[in-house]
Amino acid sequence: MTERILLENISIILHMPRYPENIGAAARAMRNMGLNRLVVVKPENYDIEKILKMATHVASDVVNSIEIFDSLEEAVSTLNYLIGCTARLGKQRQVIKKPSAVAEELVQISKNNRVGVIFGPEDRGLANEDTRLCDALVNIPTAGFSSLNLAQAVMVMCYEMFIAGQKKHVQFNPRLANRYELEGMYEQIKDILVKISFINSGNPDYWLNNFRKFFSRVGLLAKEVSIIRGLCRQINWYGEKRYNDGLDNKKDHKDL
Numbered sequence: 437m438t439e440r441i442l443l444e445n446i447s448i449i450l451h452m453p454r455y456p457e458n459i460g461a462a463a464r465a466m467r468n469m470g471l472n473r474l475v476v477v478k479p480e481n482y483d484i485e486k487i488l489k490m491a492t493h494v495a496s497d498v499v500n501s502i503e504i505f506d507s508l509e510e511a512v513s514t515l516n517y518l519i520g521c522t523a524r525l526g527k528q529r530q531v532i533k534k535p536s537a538v539a540e541e542l543v544q545i546s547k548n549n550r551v552g553v554i555f556g557p558e559d560r561g562l563a564n565e566d567t568r569l570c571d572a573l574v575n576i577p578t579a580g581f582s583s584l585n586l587a588q589a590v591m592v593m594c595y596e597m598f599i600a601g602q603k604k605h606v607q608f609n610p611r612l613a614n615r616y617e618l619e620g621m622y623e624q625i626k627d628i629l630v631k632i633s634f635i636n637s638g639n640p641d642y643w644l645n646n647f648r649k650f651f652s653r654v655g656l657l658a659k660e661v662s663i664i665r666g667l668c669r670q671i672n673w674y675g676e677k678r679y680n681d682g683l684d685n686k687k688d689h690k691d692l
Contacts, residue, residue, distance in 0.1 A: 460490025461587030467495035469594035516549035520570035539600035
């Protein structure tokens with residue numbers, strides 16, 4: 437059986453784009469490949485006339501349906517799976533996939549999950565704190581000059597998602613936990629790990645990256661996130677109980 441990505445569940449997210457022309461060109465690229473969910477986060481210059489001029493009348497429906505947010509965290513809070521597009525590589529960006537490989541994975545993931553593909557600002561791309569929100573990172577291979585125009589990068593990803601498929605066996609993919617649920621879990625894990633001195637309290641987010649990478653590979657369901665958060669609450673309760681028991685014992689000894 438041949439399957440394709442459920443494009444209706446894919447959102448293209450432009451984080452802090454600087455030029456309205458690039459927003460319009462990205463909308464046109466999306467329309468060419470059958471995608472229509474465009475999210476813009478904290479644009480530097482949102483000039484609707486310039487956007488529509490680049491998008492042309494063919495993609496005006498994509499432009500008219502653009503969702504605008506003030507923060508990336510808010511924009512992705514209801515999404516289940518996030519892909520960050522990056523030209524920069526480094527020790528915090530080690531697990532990098534090719535566009536075609538990510539597109540193949542989305543064939544099944546998109547069936548029951550809302551997916552976001554995130555592109556950073558034109559001059560510097562996604563920051564490390566942005567990539568920490570992502571379940572996967574993708575890099576578009578080039579012949580030396582790695583910086584692509586924003587709309588070009590969007591077109592490459594949209595094209596790969598459009599043609600992805602050719603799966604012979606249907607697999608069931610349940611709904612993954614969305615970003616709001618995951619970030620709540622990560623905050624709870626961080627709090628517990630700092631309390632038990634498992635990670636450095638001076639820079640807990642850096643040390644938490646290993647947990648983010650691990651859980652991103654696993655692909656947590658909402659029920660599993662609930663279990664982990666329940667475990668964190670129990671650990672916290674037990675730690676506070678032992679602490680209070682110790683205080684009571686000291687008080688009893690003083691009273692003797």
